[in-house]
Amino acid sequence: PDEGYQKTYRSFDEVLPTLPPSKGWWLDQLFHYHGFWLSTFALRGSMLLHDHFKPRPTDIIVATSPKCGTTWLRALVFSIVNRHSFDFSDHPLSKMNPQELVFFLEGAIYIDGSTSFVDGLPSPRLLSTHLPYSLLPKSMTDDASDCRFVYICRDPKDVFISKWHFANKLRSKHLPPIALEEAFDSFCKGVSHYGPFWDHVLGYWKASLESPKKVLFLKYEDVKKQPSDCVRKVAEFLEVPFSPEEESKEMVEEIVKLCSFENMSNQEVNKNATRNSGRPISNSDFFRKGEVGDWVNHLSPQMAEALDHITEQKLQGTGFNF
Numbered sequence: 001p002d003e004g005y006q007k008t009y010r011s012f013d014e015v016l017p018t019l020p021p022s023k024g025w026w027l028d029q030l031f032h033y034h035g036f037w038l039s040t041f042a043l044r045g046s047m048l049l050h051d052h053f054k055p056r057p058t059d060i061i062v063a064t065s066p067k068c069g070t071t072w073l074r075a076l077v078f079s080i081v082n083r084h085s086f087d088f089s090d091h092p093l094s095k096m097n098p099q100e101l102v103f104f105l106e107g108a109i110y111i112d113g114s115t116s117f118v119d120g121l122p123s124p125r126l127l128s129t130h131l132p133y134s135l136l137p138k139s140m141t142d143d144a145s146d147c148r149f150v151y152i153c154r155d156p157k158d159v160f161i162s163k164w165h166f167a168n169k170l171r172s173k174h175l176p177p178i179a180l181e182e183a184f185d186s187f188c189k190g191v192s193h194y195g196p197f198w199d200h201v202l203g204y205w206k207a208s209l210e211s212p213k214k215v216l217f218l219k220y221e222d223v224k225k226q227p228s229d230c231v232r233k234v235a236e237f238l239e240v241p242f243s244p245e246e247e248s249k250e251m252v253e254e255i256v257k258l259c260s261f262e263n264m265s266n267q268e269v270n271k272n273a274t275r276n277s278g279r280p281i282s283n284s285d286f287f288r289k290g291e292v293g294d295w296v297n298h299l300s301p302q303m304a305e306a307l308d309h310i311t312e313q314k315l316q317g318t319g320f321n322f
């Protein structure tokens with residue numbers, strides 16, 4: 001790598017020992033960096049992104065806090081933007097997991113150690129990120145930059161339960177599962193990947209109010225309730241609205257069906273549960289229940305109340321509600 005990259009690697013090595021650490025939910029530690037808890041992976045990816053990523057005006061970024069519906073939103077955005085390129089009966093989403101179609105930005109940069117992979121993608125690039133809005137480079141968030149973000153949030157109680165299940169899948173088989181109470185305590189303190197969860201949501205919420213043409217803010221629960229309306233909203237936001245002909249061909253409904261939990265979780269590619277040491281996650285780990293309100297099956301009324309109380313405090317005066 002050239003001198004520019006060497007400089008970023010050196011900054012990473014210098015900054016890491018100065019950051020307050022905390023225990024992660026699976027093997028790795030999390031580090032407190034500019035108000036957020038990041039793994040070394042996300043931290044290094046974020047620093048490389050800052051120093052080297054060149055956004056394009058046509059970039060579309062799916063932004064989420066983990067477990068809020070990244071997989072679903074990736075599928076929806078991909079199928080909306082590419083609806084003229086593929087036949088619904090033989091669609092890439094039947095053969096590939098959405099993460100192979102909408103690339104994980106900081107992940108791809110981290111793995112390459114450079115931006116060469118993302119630089120090589122044709123426009124319009126569909127990318128995704130878990131990074132908080134405030135940790136993205138100005139070149140992406142400035143009003144002068146035209147790249148657009150579609151963000152999805154979800155009830156923190158469901159996010160927590162989804163995360164807890166996911167963490168236990170990711171934890172090494174040599175470790176006992178992380179207890180619900182331990183994970184709950186960490187989540188409430190804001191200590192979770194890319195957390196505090198509420199700050200992540202509020203960063204994008206504020207950006208969507210300030211720059212509605214740049215950031216579209218969605219809720220998992222709304223997409224569940226009225227998926228067709230959400231698909232139309234995303235298409236309008238991305239300036240590819242559905243034409244009357246497309247509406248009469250029920251293209252919106254086709255997309256909703258294609259991306260539904262039932263359809264996607266039943267694709268062979270997403271049933272694949274193989275893991276390897278390089279990639280401890282398998283496609284099937286991204287599909288669990290896909291429901292609203294599953295928290296009732298896991299959280300005691302006291303825990304739910306405690307989490308709701310934190311949420312209420314965090315959201316006070318922001319004009320935002322889950």
Ligand code: A3P
Nearest residue numbers: 067068069070071072162260261287288289290
């Ligand atoms: P649950 O664990 O509550 O089932 P992410 O993709 O951000 O990692 O989020 C994963 C969550 O989204 C999981 O929630 C998963 O089941 C759910 N999910 C995945 N695909 C979905 C889809 N097509 N529709 C609705 N929910 C989906």
